[in-house]
Amino acid sequence: MVSRGSYTYPRGLCLAVLMLWVASLAGVSSMAEEVDDETCLACHDGIEASLMKGSHALESMRPGSGVSCVSCHSGGEVHIEDPTPDNIGNPGKALAAEAEAVCTACHIPHADVGTIGLDPHRSQDFSCGTCHQVHGGNAALLIDEEGMFCQTCHAAVTNQFRRRSNHPLTDQAVTCMSCHSFTGESEPTFGHGPSANCATCHPEQGGPYIYEHQATSSFSTEGDGCTGCHEPHGSSHERLLMQGGNSLCTQCHGTPPLHRTRHGGIGTQYACYECHSATHGSQSHRSLLNPQLGTLVGGEPGSCFCHNIEE
Ligand code: HEC
Ligand code: HEC
Ligand code: HEC
Ligand code: HEC
Ligand code: HEC
Ligand code: HEC
Ligand code: HEC
Ligand code: HEC
Ligand code: HEC
Ligand code: HEC
Numbered sequence: 001m002v003s004r005g006s007y008t009y010p011r012g013l014c015l016a017v018l019m020l021w022v023a024s025l026a027g028v029s030s031m032a033e034e035v036d037d038e039t040c041l042a043c044h045d046g047i048e049a050s051l052m053k054g055s056h057a058l059e060s061m062r063p064g065s066g067v068s069c070v071s072c073h074s075g076g077e078v079h080i081e082d083p084t085p086d087n088i089g090n091p092g093k094a095l096a097a098e099a100e101a102v103c104t105a106c107h108i109p110h111a112d113v114g115t116i117g118l119d120p121h122r123s124q125d126f127s128c129g130t131c132h133q134v135h136g137g138n139a140a141l142l143i144d145e146e147g148m149f150c151q152t153c154h155a156a157v158t159n160q161f162r163r164r165s166n167h168p169l170t171d172q173a174v175t176c177m178s179c180h181s182f183t184g185e186s187e188p189t190f191g192h193g194p195s196a197n198c199a200t201c202h203p204e205q206g207g208p209y210i211y212e213h214q215a216t217s218s219f220s221t222e223g224d225g226c227t228g229c230h231e232p233h234g235s236s237h238e239r240l241l242m243q244g245g246n247s248l249c250t251q252c253h254g255t256p257p258l259h260r261t262r263h264g265g266i267g268t269q270y271a272c273y274e275c276h277s278a279t280h281g282s283q284s285h286r287s288l289l290n291p292q293l294g295t296l297v298g299g300e301p302g303s304c305f306c307h308n309i310e311e
Contacts, residue, residue, distance in 0.1 A: 035076035036060070040069040043083065053137035072102050072134070092129055099127035110182045147176040163234035165241075174201075179232060198226040209281025213288055215252060216280045228252075229279075246272050266297060 037060050041048060048058055057065045070076045074089035091099040100109075109122060121130070131149060132141045143149045151158040154176075161169040168174060179197050199206025205226070207217060218225045226232075229248060230240040237244045243251065249272045259267025273279055275297075277290035284291055 035070055035080055037068050039080055040073075040076065044069075047135065050135040050137045054134060054141045056134065066106075071106070091127065091134075094127075096125045096127040099129055103128045145175075146172050150176040157233055160231070160233035164236050165238050166234035167232070167240070198230075198232075205280045207281045209278075209283055211278075211282040211284075211286045211288065213279065213281050249273070249276075270297070 037048070037058050048061065051058060051067070052061065056067045059065050059068050072089075072091055075087055079088040089102075091102045094102075107128075131143060133143050134141055136143065138145050158169075161167060169176075178201070181197075205216065209217075215228050216225055218228070229242055231242050232240070235241055241248055255268060259265070267275070275290055275293055276288045278285070278288040282288045290296060
């Protein structure tokens with residue numbers, strides 16, 4: 001199952017802002033800014049189609065939307081008399097702060113949505129157009145839906161997806177946005193907790209289990225979990241593991257002393273996960289044991305070979 005997660009649009013608040021904005025327009029209706037859309041469309045025929053797709057339906061097309069060409073392009077009155085590219089505002093060419101102000105008249109920036117979502121892009125000199133293309137018509141008006149624009153800036157991360165074990169980014173089965181949400185509704189965007197996203201695509205590993213492995217299940221409480229053992233972008237070890245072999249387990253566990261003494265130290269002769277194969281959690285044994293353990297270490301099929309080697 002592939003889920004992009006749900007994202008919030010602060011409808012209530014935006015509506016309030018919109019209403020204020022519409023009200024302020026009404027109050028200053030004689031100002032130069034108010035050129036009606038039909039005048040613009042007479043020369044820029046067809047451009048309104050891209051706005052419909054992206055929900056910026058013009059007031060003339062969806063009464064009540066509060067959106068018109070001049071919401072985002074200032075200076076219309078001069079431009080219609082003498083149409084040159086220089087005398088009309090274009091957020092696509094403006095300085096970042098100026099361009100952003102056009103959008104934040106109606107929208108709340110991502111970082112301010114929710115209480116824990118904190119978008120580090122806000123501290124950069126980026127405009128909304130770094131990631132969005134208003135006349136583009138893609139979902140969420142993104143420059144491209146595969147997030148190639150993320151990869152352009154984050155080359156180091158993109159390279160991690162070329163490691164031996166990786167998430168299938170190049171097949172576009174996952175994109176950067178599969179795990180990184182910008183809207184911070186339920187899942188903190190860049191703060192702790194992105195592991196909860198893992199379980200939406202990998203419910204089998206997410207549990208619940210009768211016998212939880214706390215290393216895994218902490219994803220739902222402390223937000224660590226999956227990333228305690230897996231590198232989300234890519235790893236030189238199989239299965240996106242952070243460490244190879246037993247060192248994965250010995251990050252957190254010592255080898256229990258009785259593993260060294262019982263049955264000639266059989267507990268040290270195999271890899272931990274060969275016996276404790278229910279790494280993520282178990283439905284049958286509190287020590288996360290392989291249900292076939294007896295057979296595995298040379299006992300009769302079905303025999304419970306490994307009773308109590310811990311005592
Ligand atoms: C009389 C015809 C005409 C009208 C009316 C008109 N434009 Fe233009 N517009 C042009 C021409 C010509 C250009 C320059 C195209 C070029 O150089 O590629 C242009 C360019 C633009 C650009 C691009 C600016 C840039 O930075 O490249 C924008 C944005 C724009 N117009 C918006 C508007 C808006 C908004 C309105 C209504 C307020 C409007 N236009 C009305 C003819 C018109
Ligand atoms: C919600 C804001 C918004 C609205 C409404 C809007 N534009 Fe734009 N427009 C932009 C932005 C941002 C760009 C820069 C390129 C982009 O993001 O697509 C742009 C670019 C343009 C361009 C330059 C050509 C291009 O594609 O780069 C023209 C021409 C234009 N707009 C005309 C119009 C006209 C005419 C209307 C009304 C029918 C309109 N725009 C409504 C935000 C808007
Ligand atoms: C006049 C108010 C207004 C302005 C200015 C404005 N928007 Fe919007 N925007 C809206 C409305 C209304 C919607 C539709 C909301 C909805 O469907 O819930 C919207 C929707 C969006 C969406 C979601 C589209 C989707 O399909 O999910 C994005 C992204 C967006 N705007 C970006 C921008 C950017 C970037 C700018 C600045 C260039 C901008 N907006 C300027 C009013 C505005
Ligand atoms: C670093 C990239 C980036 C920047 C910068 C950015 N956005 Fe977004 N935005 C996204 C992504 C990605 C989504 C798609 C939702 C998701 O998957 O989190 C999105 C979604 C949206 C939506 C739709 C939310 C919804 O619920 O449908 C709006 C509206 C929006 N952005 C407005 C803006 C505005 C306004 C700005 C500038 C103040 C901005 N964005 C800057 C990446 C960005
Ligand atoms: C214009 C370049 C640019 C684009 C486009 C961009 N980013 Fe970033 N991103 C940055 C910069 C710069 C930072 C802050 C410095 C840093 O931590 O690397 C950052 C920070 C981040 C962080 C947090 C890093 C941390 O250490 O906490 C994540 C996650 C991230 N970006 C993901 C994305 C995703 C996903 C997209 C596409 C939707 C995206 N970025 C688009 C430049 C960009
Ligand atoms: C499978 C989920 C997943 C995908 C896909 C993903 N990320 Fe991440 N990313 C994470 C998690 C989880 C973290 C936090 C890592 C941690 O806590 O160990 C992270 C951390 C980051 C960071 C900050 C730490 C660092 O490694 O620099 C950046 C930047 C980042 N991701 C960018 C991206 C970009 C860009 C893409 C797309 C090319 C992407 N991510 C795709 C899950 C993902
Ligand atoms: C959008 C869905 C999606 C999300 C979210 C996601 N994954 Fe995956 N994951 C996949 C797909 C698709 C594969 C490849 C499956 C295959 O090739 O059979 C995969 C493969 C894996 C593999 C096996 C890799 C291998 O080499 O066999 C591991 C481990 C994994 N994911 C862990 C994680 C973790 C940890 C997270 C959270 C940080 C996560 N996934 C988030 C879709 C997702
Ligand atoms: C204690 C370490 C550990 C933690 C925590 C952990 N994993 Fe794993 N994971 C492993 C090991 C070891 C393997 C390889 C052996 C196996 O398949 O059981 C693996 C394999 C996987 C695979 C590949 C399964 C297959 O059949 O190819 C996926 C997917 C996966 N883990 C997802 C997750 C997710 C999602 C979480 C968080 C809910 C998570 N893991 C937490 C250790 C861990
Ligand atoms: C991120 C830390 C972490 C990693 C890595 C980790 N564990 Fe755990 N494990 C825990 C915690 C915490 C518990 C629960 C507390 C306890 O019993 O020590 C636990 C419990 C267990 C138990 C159950 C103990 C009992 O009470 O019977 C077994 C067995 C186990 N882990 C095996 C493994 C194996 C095998 C690996 C490597 C694949 C591994 N663990 C990796 C943290 C970790
Ligand atoms: C030959 C199989 C086998 C191997 C290999 C093995 N174990 Fe065990 N382990 C067991 C059995 C059997 C138990 C006891 C189960 C019971 O009685 O509840 C156990 C119990 C445990 C416990 C819980 C008891 C305690 O004393 O804390 C932990 C933790 C544990 N093993 C960790 C590891 C680690 C780490 C490794 C790798 C270094 C490892 N085991 C390798 C079979 C094995």
